[in-house]
Amino acid sequence: MTHHIAVLAGDYIGPEIMASALAVLQHAAAKYDFDYETTAYPFGGAAIDACGEPLPQATIDGAKAADAILLAAIGGPKWDAAPKRPEAGLLAIRQALQLYANIRPTKVSDAQIDASPIKPEIVAGTDFVIARELTSGAYFGKPRELAADHAIDTMYYSQAEVERIMNTGFQLAMQRKQHVTIVDKSNVLATSKFWRATAERIAKRFPKVSVDYRYIDATTMAIMTAPTAFDVIITANLFGDILSDEAAQITGSIGTIPSMSAGASGPNLYEPIHGSAPDIAGKGIANPIAMIKSVAMMAQYSFQANAMAQAIEAACDAVIAAGITTPDLGGSATNQDVTDAIIARI
Amino acid sequence: MTHHIAVLAGDYIGPEIMASALAVLQHAAAKYDFDYETTAYPFGGAAIDACGEPLPQATIDGAKAADAILLAAIGGPKWDAAPKRPEAGLLAIRQALQLYANIRPTKVSDAQIDASPIKPEIVAGTDFVIARELTSGAYFGKPRELAADHAIDTMYYSQAEVERIMNTGFQLAMQRKQHVTIVDKSNVLATSKFWRATAERIAKRFPKVSVDYRYIDATTMAIMTAPTAFDVIITANLFGDILSDEAAQITGSIGTIPSMSAGASGPNLYEPIHGSAPDIAGKGIANPIAMIKSVAMMAQYSFQANAMAQAIEAACDAVIAAGITTPDLGGSATNQDVTDAIIARI
Ligand SMILES: CC(C)[C@H](C(=O)O)[C@@H](O)C(=O)O
Ligand SMILES: CC(C)[C@H](C(=O)O)[C@@H](O)C(=O)O
Numbered sequence: 222m223t224h225h226i227a228v229l230a231g232d233y234i235g236p237e238i239m240a241s242a243l244a245v246l247q248h249a250a251a252k253y254d255f256d257y258e259t260t261a262y263p264f265g266g267a268a269i270d271a272c273g274e275p276l277p278q279a280t281i282d283g284a285k286a287a288d289a290i291l292l293a294a295i296g297g298p299k300w301d302a303a304p305k306r307p308e309a310g311l312l313a314i315r316q317a318l319q320l321y322a323n324i325r326p327t328k329v330s331d332a333q334i335d336a337s338p339i340k341p342e343i344v345a346g347t348d349f350v351i352a353r354e355l356t357s358g359a360y361f362g363k364p365r366e367l368a369a370d371h372a373i374d375t376m377y378y379s380q381a382e383v384e385r386i387m388n389t390g391f392q393l394a395m396q397r398k399q400h401v402t403i404v405d406k407s408n409v410l411a412t413s414k415f416w417r418a419t420a421e422r423i424a425k426r427f428p429k430v431s432v433d434y435r436y437i438d439a440t441t442m443a444i445m446t447a448p449t450a451f452d453v454i455i456t457a458n459l460f461g462d463i464l465s466d467e468a469a470q471i472t473g474s475i476g477t478i479p480s481m482s483a484g485a486s487g488p489n490l491y492e493p494i495h496g497s498a499p500d501i502a503g504k505g506i507a508n509p510i511a512m513i514k515s516v517a518m519m520a521q522y523s524f525q526a527n528a529m530a531q532a533i534e535a536a537c538d539a540v541i542a543a544g545i546t547t548p549d550l551g552g553s554a555t556n557q558d559v560t561d562a563i564i565a566r567i
Numbered sequence: 568m569t570h571h572i573a574v575l576a577g578d579y580i581g582p583e584i585m586a587s588a589l590a591v592l593q594h595a596a597a598k599y600d601f602d603y604e605t606t607a608y609p610f611g612g613a614a615i616d617a618c619g620e621p622l623p624q625a626t627i628d629g630a631k632a633a634d635a636i637l638l639a640a641i642g643g644p645k646w647d648a649a650p651k652r653p654e655a656g657l658l659a660i661r662q663a664l665q666l667y668a669n670i671r672p673t674k675v676s677d678a679q680i681d682a683s684p685i686k687p688e689i690v691a692g693t694d695f696v697i698a699r700e701l702t703s704g705a706y707f708g709k710p711r712e713l714a715a716d717h718a719i720d721t722m723y724y725s726q727a728e729v730e731r732i733m734n735t736g737f738q739l740a741m742q743r744k745q746h747v748t749i750v751d752k753s754n755v756l757a758t759s760k761f762w763r764a765t766a767e768r769i770a771k772r773f774p775k776v777s778v779d780y781r782y783i784d785a786t787t788m789a790i791m792t793a794p795t796a797f798d799v800i801i802t803a804n805l806f807g808d809i810l811s812d813e814a815a816q817i818t819g820s821i822g823t824i825p826s827m828s829a830g831a832s833g834p835n836l837y838e839p840i841h842g843s844a845p846d847i848a849g850k851g852i853a854n855p856i857a858m859i860k861s862v863a864m865m866a867q868y869s870f871q872a873n874a875m876a877q878a879i880e881a882a883c884d885a886v887i888a889a890g891i892t893t894p895d896l897g898g899s900a901t902n903q904d905v906t907d908a909i910i911a912r913i
Contacts, residue, residue: 296754308754338791343684359705359722365757369726372761376705376720406805408642408654411711415718441787441813442821445684459752463809467787475788 224257224524227287227488229264229280232307233502235293238493241509241560242291242516245533248564253529255520260287264314265295265307265497275310281317289523290318290490293512294497315355320482320490321382322389323355323461327448327468327478332542336473336550339445344471349451350397351468352390353461355482357382358412360458376412378457383416385485387423390455394430400452401432404440404460416457437464444468469494474549476508477541479515481522489523491515505555508547510537513563536566570603570870573633573834575610575626578653579848581639584839587855587906588637588862591879594910599875601866606633610660611641611653611843621656627663635869636664636836639858640843661701664836666828667728668735669701669807671840673794673814673824678888682819682896685791690817695797696743697814698736699807701828703728704758706804722758724803729762731831733769736801740776746798747778750786750806762803783810790814815840820895822854823887825861827868835869837861851901854893856883859909882912 230239243259250257262280263271271277275295284290292314296307314320329337329347337344362375394401403420405413417434424432435443437460443450444467456464469475475495482490493511501507514537521530540562546552547559554562576585589605596603608626609617617623621641630636638660642653660666675683675693683690708721740747749766751759763780770778781789783806789796790813802810815821821841828836839857847853860883867876886908892898893905900908 306754312755338686338689339684340686360755362719367757367760371723371725372758373708374722374756374758376722378718380716406808408652409658409706410720411713412718412720414713438808438812441809442816445791445813445816462752462784463787466784467791467813470788470791 222256224255224289225287226257226259226519227284227290228259228261229284229290229292230261230267231264231293231295231497232266233294233297233497233499234507235265235295235497237502237505237507237556238509238512239291239293241556242512244560245513245563245567246516249529249533249567252567253526253532255524255526255529264292265310266297266300268310269300269303269305269307275305275307276313276317281314284314284318285487287488289488289519291515291519292490292492294493294495297497297499312360314490315482316361318487318490319356319484321354321356321485322386322483323353323480324393324483325351325353325465325468325478325480325494327351327472329472330538330541332538333473333477333550337471339471343446344448347448347471349448349454349468350393351454351456351461351465352386352393353456353465354382354386354458358458376410378412378415380419383419384423387420387455389483390453391423391427391430394453395427398452399430401430402451402454403432403434404437404454404456404464405434406437407434408436412457420455440464441467444471465494474508475511476547476549477510477514479511479518481518489519491519505557506547507556508549509556509560510541513537532567536563539566568602570601570635571633572603572605572865573630573636574605574607575630575636575638576607576613577610577639577641577843578612579640579643579843579845580853581611581641581843583848583851583853583902584855584858585637585639587902588858590906591859591909591913592862595875595879595913598913599872599878601870601872601875610638611656612643612646614656615646615649615651615653621651621653622659622663627660630660630664631833633834635834635865637861637865638836638838640839640841643843643845658706660836661828662707664833665702665830666836667700667702667831668732668829669699669826670739670829671697671699671811671814671824671826673697673818675818676884676887678884679819679823679896683817685794685817689792690794693794693817695794695800695814696739697800697802697807697811698732698739699802699811700728700732700804704804722756722805724758724761726765729765730769733766733801735829736799737769737773737776740799741773744798745776747776748797748800749778749780750783750800750802750810751780752783753780754782758803766801786810787813790817811840820854821857822893822895823856823860825857825864827864835865837865851903852893853902854895855902855906856887859883878913882909885912
């Protein structure tokens with residue numbers, strides 16, 4: 222059976238890291254008998270340039286029809302003054318495919334400990350995931366107004382929206398260390414009180430999972446001082462955006478963190494959590510690892526190609542351990558060097 | 568002239584650290600001829616117990632009539648099920664006195680470097696302040712709803728609200744290193760776009776100040792990897808809450824960070840940025856330094872008693888350098904030991 226993969230390379234370093242990831246996939250697929258085909262679609266700034274829209278209808282249709290979607294990165298200064306910005310396409314595809322559960326792993330491998338800004342004795346052994354709600358909250362609530370003398374955003378959550386991400390997070394914890402941390406600001410926000418009350422209800426269905434509740438402000442501290450205490454963090458869209466970047470940084474480089482966005486039905490989307498890095502685009506030094514690990518996540522979660530997924534993951538870690546790293550991880554290798562080294566190890 | 572200080576000791580460790588701070592003030596005042604009197608008012612959980620209200624009218628009146636307000640910390644599990652929680656009092660006093668500018672310093676003294684979770688070569692020399700908007704945004708916007716099947720919070724900012732905190736932040740930068748960082752989420756939120764446009768306008772009035780613009784998610788990374796790059800961060804209420812806790816943690820302990828909340832007129836309020844720490848209350852081990860440094864900030868900013876302020880600050884740093892620290896900073900001293908040692912050095 223041929224697996225259909227929609228490819229959205231996007232902007233700036235997007236096409237560079239996507240090329241690396243597809244080269245790795247091609248090599249790994251041959252070795253592990255994985256049958257696939259890819260179709261590329263315009264997305265983000267590239268799509269604005271090509272079609273005047275960050276998310277053209279053909280891209281939505283192609284993405285919906287695919288078995289999985291690979292996305293690299295979008296946005297950048299070129300479209301700062303565009304009537305619709307590339308980021309609007311990212312929000313729109315999340316909505317169009319109802320990708321409500323964004324899973325972002327934070328794992329500190331031994332090879333990466335030295336690259337972390339955090340002291341090694343604190344960060345060693347860190348292994349948690351953030352389950353971020355991705356299709357509601359402050360990102361999408363109405364009314365939303367940008368007037369001359371004021372502006373408004375609305376944080377809105379319905380019961381169904383909170384319940385489904387809670388279920389995803391608790392189920393994930395069941396497959397991991399059976400611990401969930403709910404992160405909110407329930408001492409101030411109504412949506413957070415609602416979030417917490419819903420969590421308390423859902424938690425009853427998972428008696429094996431231990432749960433704790435933390436405020437978002439305090440959690441930014443705990444991620445730095447006790448990151449090994451977390452297993453699965455479940456949080457709202459805006460809080461997840463903030464926390465997952467902080468969490469990524471303790472691993473040493475955001476350039477190594479993949480993510481999966483899953484919906485109720487339809488294909489999952491896999492993407493690095495980093496952006497399009499306009500400052501280093503075209504220099505050949507973008508770290509391809511987050512994109513390559515996104516391919517591994519896809520292999521595992523969309524296609525149950527676990528052996529292939531593990532081989533890709535292990536090759537990435539081995540290459541970092543061998544010190545073949547791009548500048549963000551303190552090395553002097555190029556994107557191509559890293560990609561070749563990963564392929565050689567699969 | 569007698570300076571009138573309203574004292575709100577609050578809950579759990581609140582009264583413990585307030586007692587330390589008042590002992591230090593008494594000693595320093597005698598030495599520096601500072602004439603003052605204090606009046607204590609019920610506030611937070613203590614006020615709920617005493618009067619059924621976290622912010623009784625007499626406390627508002629007393630605070631408004633004072634020349635400055637010292638607040639320790641409020642809240643805790645005792646009032647989790649109370650119809651009005653202690654935190655409501657904190658939000659209400661900020662509103663009642665229109666304390667729109669919350670200034671939180673992040674300074675890593677040599678003595679504290681080892682207590683930081685961040686590697687010393689990164690964190691050494693860190694010295695920035697966060698100017699957090701404190702009376703609007705997601706904390707106060709209407710509508711705010713907590714229904715059975717959904718919840719809503721509103722992020723609202725008016726032009727006047729954004730302009731006044733911008734002015735405060737830029738003026739602060741003029742007295743410091745002439746650099747401002749605006750932190751927002753303007754690739755997604757309308758309020759952030761508004762915030763950024765306002766900043767661009769205000770920045771023109773301060774041609775000597777260099778300005779950069781960052782997203783909140785990326786800023787959580789920069790605080791860990793390049794904290795010395797900041798001078799003054801200006802940000803919205805919710806983002807400031809999150810960032811200032813993260814920033815506090817890189818100094819080694821949130822137990823050392825004071826803050827000032829200033830309004831357009833009327834008295835400023837000074838308080839530690841940490842909470843009431845119910846888990847260590849009554850054990851005599853709460854770190855009093857954030858509260859004592861709040862007294863120093865008050866002396867400097869409300870009363871221009873600069874010599875006294877500096878003496879208190881210097882004594883705090885000397886005591887940390889001498890290793891006389893509470894457990895949060897890795898020591899085994901009691902609150903009383905630390906307080907006595909500070910008094911001995913003034
Ligand atoms: C680019 C931006 C709109 C996006 C977000 O805020 O969700 C990004 O930061 C992310 O985390 O995927
Ligand atoms: C206690 C809480 C309401 C408060 C806030 O969120 O403002 C606190 O975290 C702070 O930062 O002063």
